Amino acid sequence: MRSFDFIDTALLLGLFVLLAGCYGLFYTIGELRQRRHWINIGYVCFFFQAVITLLIVMCAPLGIGWQLLIIASCIACFKIPPMAFSYLKLIHG
Amino acid sequence: MYVQDPAFWRAGAISSTVVMSIVLVFLTLDSLSAITTGGRNVPPYTVINQAIDYKFDATLNISMPVIGGEQLLFGRKYSATEAEALMDIGKLVIQSRACMDYHTFFGNGSYYAPDLTKAWLDPVWRQMWIPMTQADSKEEAIVRFLMNPEKYPNWGRQMPNLKITREEAVATTAYLKWMSAINANGFPSGFKTNEGK
Amino acid sequence: MYKSEELALKYFAAAMVLFGLMVVFGLLSATHYVQRGFLLNKLDFSIAKIVHIDTMILWLLLGFIGAIYWFLPGELNRETVGIKLAAIMFYVLCTAIVIVALVFIFVQYGGANQFSLWFINQGRKYVEAPRWAAIGIVLVLAVFCYNVIATTIKAKKVTGIMGVLIVDLVPLFALYFIAFPAITNMSVDLYWWWWLVHLWVEGTWEILIGCIMAFSLMQLLGTERRIVEMWLYIEVALVLGTGILGLGHHYFWIGTPSYWLAIGGLFSALEPLPLLGMVVHAVYDAGTLRMKTTNKPAFYWIMAEAFGNFLGGGVFGFMMTLPQINLFSHGTQWTVSHGHFAFWGAYACGILSVIYLALQKAHQVAEVNGVRWRWSFALLNIGMIGMVGALLISGIAQAFYERAIGGSTLQAFIEGQSNPWFMQGMTARLAFGMIFAAGYVILIYDLLAFGKQRISQATVLRPA
Numbered sequence: 001m002r003s004f005d006f007i008d009t010a011l012l013l014g015l016f017v018l019l020a021g022c023y024g025l026f027y028t029i030g031e032l033r034q035r036r037h038w039i040n041i042g043y044v045c046f047f048f049q050a051v052i053t054l055l056i057v058m059c060a061p062l063g064i065g066w067q068l069l070i071i072a073s074c075i076a077c078f079k080i081p082p083m084a085f086s087y088l089k090l091i092h093g
Numbered sequence: 094m095y096v097q098d099p100a101f102w103r104a105g106a107i108s109s110t111v112v113m114s115i116v117l118v119f120l121t122l123d124s125l126s127a128i129t130t131g132g133r134n135v136p137p138y139t140v141i142n143q144a145i146d147y148k149f150d151a152t153l154n155i156s157m158p159v160i161g162g163e164q165l166l167f168g169r170k171y172s173a174t175e176a177e178a179l180m181d182i183g184k185l186v187i188q189s190r191a192c193m194d195y196h197t198f199f200g201n202g203s204y205y206a207p208d209l210t211k212a213w214l215d216p217v218w219r220q221m222w223i224p225m226t227q228a229d230s231k232e233e234a235i236v237r238f239l240m241n242p243e244k245y246p247n248w249g250r251q252m253p254n255l256k257i258t259r260e261e262a263v264a265t266t267a268y269l270k271w272m273s274a275i276n277a278n279g280f281p282s283g284f285k286t287n288e289g290k
Numbered sequence: 291m292y293k294s295e296e297l298a299l300k301y302f303a304a305a306m307v308l309f310g311l312m313v314v315f316g317l318l319s320a321t322h323y324v325q326r327g328f329l330l331n332k333l334d335f336s337i338a339k340i341v342h343i344d345t346m347i348l349w350l351l352l353g354f355i356g357a358i359y360w361f362l363p364g365e366l367n368r369e370t371v372g373i374k375l376a377a378i379m380f381y382v383l384c385t386a387i388v389i390v391a392l393v394f395i396f397v398q399y400g401g402a403n404q405f406s407l408w409f410i411n412q413g414r415k416y417v418e419a420p421r422w423a424a425i426g427i428v429l430v431l432a433v434f435c436y437n438v439i440a441t442t443i444k445a446k447k448v449t450g451i452m453g454v455l456i457v458d459l460v461p462l463f464a465l466y467f468i469a470f471p472a473i474t475n476m477s478v479d480l481y482w483w484w485w486l487v488h489l490w491v492e493g494t495w496e497i498l499i500g501c502i503m504a505f506s507l508m509q510l511l512g513t514e515r516r517i518v519e520m521w522l523y524i525e526v527a528l529v530l531g532t533g534i535l536g537l538g539h540h541y542f543w544i545g546t547p548s549y550w551l552a553i554g555g556l557f558s559a560l561e562p563l564p565l566l567g568m569v570v571h572a573v574y575d576a577g578t579l580r581m582k583t584t585n586k587p588a589f590y591w592i593m594a595e596a597f598g599n600f601l602g603g604g605v606f607g608f609m610m611t612l613p614q615i616n617l618f619s620h621g622t623q624w625t626v627s628h629g630h631f632a633f634w635g636a637y638a639c640g641i642l643s644v645i646y647l648a649l650q651k652a653h654q655v656a657e658v659n660g661v662r663w664r665w666s667f668a669l670l671n672i673g674m675i676g677m678v679g680a681l682l683i684s685g686i687a688q689a690f691y692e693r694a695i696g697g698s699t700l701q702a703f704i705e706g707q708s709n710p711w712f713m714q715g716m717t718a719r720l721a722f723g724m725i726f727a728a729g730y731v732i733l734i735y736d737l738l739a740f741g742k743q744r745i746s747q748a749t750v751l752r753p754a
Contacts, residue, residue, distance in 0.1 A: 006618050006694065007686055014609035017562050021600050024569045032577035062614060065552070069559055076563055084570040091097055091517050092578075099450060099516060102523035106454075109531035117534055120553070121481075124546045128477040134545045135477050177474075184474045185402035188413035194336035198476055199544045200621030201483075202415055204688075205322065205335045207703040208621055217700045248704045249326050253334045261402050272476055278551060280543035281698035282617050 009060040012052050016070070019049035020077035027081040046078055134276040138176035141166050141267050145274045146288040147214050155279025166267060167232055176271075182261060183268025190255045199277055206252065208281060213266075213273040216287040235269070236262040291652065292363040294370035294437075297377050299652060301356025302645045304384055306734060308349035311391070313727045315342040320720040324713070333395065340394055340411070340418050346633065347416055348387060353641030354498050355434055358455070360648050361505040362438065365452060366445035372437050379433045386426040390419050407472055414479075416487060417469040424469045431466060435459045450519035454526060455501045462494040477545035484540040491633070492536060492561075496529045499640050503592065506644055509651075510588055511575060521571065528564035532557050542613050543620060551613040558611045562604035572596030585650050587663040587736075591643035594671060598635020606631050606678070618693040622706075623715070624685025631678040642733070649740045666733035673726025677719050684715030 022045040030038030053074040057067045095101045131137045136158075144161035163170070171179065187193070193202040196209045218231045225245050228234035238245055239262040242252035257265070318338040322328050329338075362370050370376065393410055400406030407413075408421045419427070438459060442452050468486035473479040504518040538554025572593055583589040606628040610619040619625065650658050688706040696702020706712060 006615050007690060009612075010609045010615045010619065010686075013612065013615070014605050017605045017608045018601075020562070020566055021569055021597075021605070024566050025573055028570050028573040029577065032574065062612070066555070066612065066614070069556060073559065073563070077566060080563060080566050081570050084567045085574065087096065088571065088574045090094075091520060097520075099520050099523060102520050102527065103450070106523040106526035106530070109527045110534070113531060113534035117537065120535075120538075120549075124481065124541070124550070125478065127547050128475070128481060128545045130475055134547065135475065180474050182402050184472065184476070184479075185406075188472055189400050189402050189406040189411065191336045191340060191399070191411050191413040191418060193413060193415045194339050194418070195334075197621040199480065201480055201540075201544070202621070203336070203339055204621060204623055204626060205339070207700050208698050211698070212700075215700050243331075248708075250707065251327065251330055253331045255399055258401075264402070275477060275545045277543045277545050278548050280617060280620065281693065283694070283697035284699060285697050 005061055009056065009062070012056050012060065016049055016052050016056070016074070019045045019052065023049065023077070024081040024084075028085055031085050042081070049077065050074060136160060136271070136274045137173070138180050138271055139171065139173050140274045141176055141179070141270045142170045144288065145214065145270065147211055147273070147284055147286050153279075156282065156284060157279070158274045158276055160274060166270060167230075167263060171267075176267070179264045179267045180271060182264035183266075186257065186261045186265045187268065190257070195252075198272070199275075200280060206250070209269060209272070210275075210277060210281060211273045211284050211286070213269040214284070214286040214288060216285065219287060232263075232266045232270070235266045239265060292369050293373045293377070294359045294363045295648070295652070297370075297373060297380060298356045298358075298360035298648060300377075300380055301352050301359060302648065304380075305349045305352040305356060305641065306645075306737065308345045308352065308387070310730060310734070312342055312345040312349060313723075313730050315339075315345065317720070317723050317727060318342075320716070320723050323716040324720055334398075337394055337398055341391060343416055344394075344418060345391075350495075350633070350637045350641065352383075353637075353644070354495070354502065355430075357502045357505070357641065357644045357648075358434070358438065360644065361502070361509075362441060364509075365449060365505065366441055366447055368441065368445050370437050371440035371444050372433065376433055376437050379430045382426060383430045386423045390423045393420070394418070412469070412472070414469070414483060417483075419469070421470060424466075427469075428463075428466060431463050435463055449515070451501050451504050451515075451522060454497060454522055458494050458497040458501070461489065462498065465489055465494065480544045481541070481546065484537060484544075488537045488540055489534070491636075492533045493530060495637065496533065497526055499595075499637055500525045500529075502644060503595070503640055506588070506592065506640075506647055507575070509647055510583065510585060510592065510643075511579060513575075524567075525564065528567070529561075532560040532564065536561050539611050539616070542616055555611065555613050559608065561611075562600070562608050565600045565604040568596050569600050584656065585646055585658040587658060587667065588643045588646040588650070590663075590667055591639050591646065594667070595635065595639040595643060598631070598639050598671075600635070602628065602631030602633070602635035602678070606682075618689045619685065620693075622685045622688040622693065623681045623712075624689055627678040627681035627685050630674065630681065634674050645737065649737065653740055655740070660736070662732055662736040662739070666729045666736055669725055669729030669732065671729075673722050673724075673729055676722030676725060680715045680718035680722060682715075684712045684719070687711035687715065 023042045026038050026042035026045060030036065030042060053070055056062070056070050126132055127134045129135065140160060142163060142165065144164035146159040146161060147156055148159050150157045192209070195203055195206040197204060199210050200208060218234055222234040222238060223231060226234045226237040228237055236259065239257045240259060241254065243254050315338050318333065319335060319342050322335040322338060359370065359376070397410055400410040410420055411418050412420060417424070439456055442448055442456060465486050468482050473482070500522050504522050507513045507518050508515060535553055536558040538550045539558040541550035541554055576593060610616055610624055610628060646658060687709045691709050692698060692702045692706030696705055
């Protein structure tokens with residue numbers, strides 16, 4: 001990796017996870033309050049996470065295996081909040 | 094529903110822990126064989142009798158240690174037993190003086206002082222420290238520095254005097270030479286030596 | 291009050307004292323970076339740092355042990371077995387800590403011999419304590435394990451949480467023996483050292499704090515046992531499922547085979563995923579309660595735990611975990627920023643939450659609130675976030691100038707350390723460290739002044 005690339009890539013990776021957290025936060029708030037607009041804010045956060053995923057895959061000098069890992073993580077991050085929330089509702093009865 | 098059954102998740106916890114632990118054990122056995130002295134990544138201690146360099150390998154795309162021909166250390170050649178004894182003392186110096194709480198070794202330790210992974214190969218010894226210490230060799234320059242770091246002007250973050258004896262300094266220098274020959278998958282990247290110049 | 295709970299309060303007090311020492315020596319370490327020649331040959335950086343990181347490890351450990359002694363009688367409906375012995379060991383431990391600290395500060399170094407390792411300084415990061423003290427820690431941990439296991443056997447009751455805790459104590463105890471050997475081969479030494487450090491702080495400690503949080507949630511939120519136990523099992527599965535081979539992210543550059551780059555990178559990249567689940571869980575709990583609770587500080591510190599763990603471990607960790615990045619970030623202040631944030635979020639916040647819970651019950655306060663805890667909460671977290679932000683800037687500058695451009699030679703190190711971004715980051719770190727220290731002072735004031743209002747028995751709030 002070239003000298004400057006690693007900083008860009010690192011910051012994008014950090015933003016990737018941060019946006020996943022924001023999506024999880026707003027999605028859960030939206031479900032709890034039964035307010036669509038919070039959930040939509042969550043989806044906007046995920047949208048930006050997806051954009052960052054695309055940027056990383058297209059621009060960061062990572063091998064194909066690592067690119068697939070980032071994509072798989074992005075998909076997992078999309079699924080985790082609704083799955084976790086549904087499960088919490090189920091077990092709390 | 095099975096996802097509501099704690100037993101399901103308990104089984105998951107046990108199985109994931111057990112499987113990962115078993116994999117770790119197998120990888121440990123292989124890794125230990127690679128990093129034991131004489132293994133595929135870590136040379137025997139007698140490498141201190143040889144010239145060491147660190148060069149970029151275009152095929153592997155990383156920098157790799159290069160072990161060359163005979164290069165005496167402190168004007169002599171060390172047998173396997175002597176080299177091991179020297180390494181034992183060198184490592185005891187590193188531990189007793191808590192070097193890991195100033196410096197890093199393979200990037201592990203503290204970040205107040207430079208990384209020592211390839212310190213033996215640092216061009217600064219020939220460029221600056223040999224003239225400053227008026228030593229006749231790189232190893233002698235390192236020894237003189239270690240014994241009295243306060244005598245030699247430093248950039249601003251002074252190394253304290255840790256009362257290192259000559260015997261300890263010789264052993265530490267030898268240890269640094271051996272350590273520089275370890276294959277660390279390209280860490281540090283881009284380290285330019287001036288060996289052979 | 292059970293004797294076990296009394297002992298727990300002593301452990302918490304000792305933990306808070308060590309927390310304070312950690313802060314003082316942290317400020318000293320930070321000052322070394324911004325002031326040339328600071329205490330040179332009197333209290334060098336290494337000694338300040340050793341006391342800083344060792345008191346960190348110890349105060350967290352004391353917090354864990356205290357938390358378990360606190361919750362054990364309630365969980366098993368009986369006094370802890372061997373509690374008298376445990377009480378003696380507490381004083382043995384405190385005495386040992388004082389002696390070791392005094393030797394670190396006033397003796398500092400010995401010669402390159404076994405005497406130094408046995409009585410002065412072992413010189414391996416986090417486990418610098420001389421061997422005689424390490425034996426003391428082994429004995430304290432052994433008695434602690436005996437207390438937990440024997441009480442469970444006597445109570446004839448193995449709850450899910452106790453089962454996980456007991457199984458976790460076995461590797462926790464066994465791994466500490468890695469603090470003893472002095473292995474000449476640095477690669478082999480570091481290999482095993484990381485088993486101890488990683489499998490403690492990213493393995494057994496995660497499970498331990500998980501158990502403690504399970505107890506806390508049952509008490510603080512009235513959460514059903516069935517629910518916390520399921521989450522505990524899920525956490526064990528995910529955290530150890532990713533964390534055991536996530537150990538590989540420490541094996542990129544120590545001489546181990548190159549397959550660790552792929553294995554370590556893959557598994558540690560997965561580590562943030564369970565933390566995302568934890569964030570959802572935390573928000574769910576906060577939301578169902580509508581942020582109402584009889585112990586506001588305990589509740590806020592648990593929330594800080596979930597978010598801090600995610601940010602410090604997940605976000606900051608993910609930034610630097612891929613080997614392609616780590617090649618440059620490794621061994622720089624970038625690591626320091628991640629380490630501070632992760633330890634704070636994953637462990638410190640959780641222990642502070644338990645201390646507030648314990649004090650509520652000990653002083654029989656119906657509702658814990660006020661102004662002081664809010665100030666300490668704000669200052670500690672702002673101080674921490676400021677420090678890690680400043681360290682991130684310094685770390686990125688160092689990674690760029692020293693590692694990427696300079697190739698990590700001595701000259702490159704000097705240039706990195708002299709870089710204006712680096713230096714300003716280190717100055718800002720010290721400033722935020724002082725804010726953190728102010729937060730600590732207010733925290734101690736708040737804890738000492740606890741229970742000025744003795745109203746009535748604490749009640750558990752049901753979710754709205």
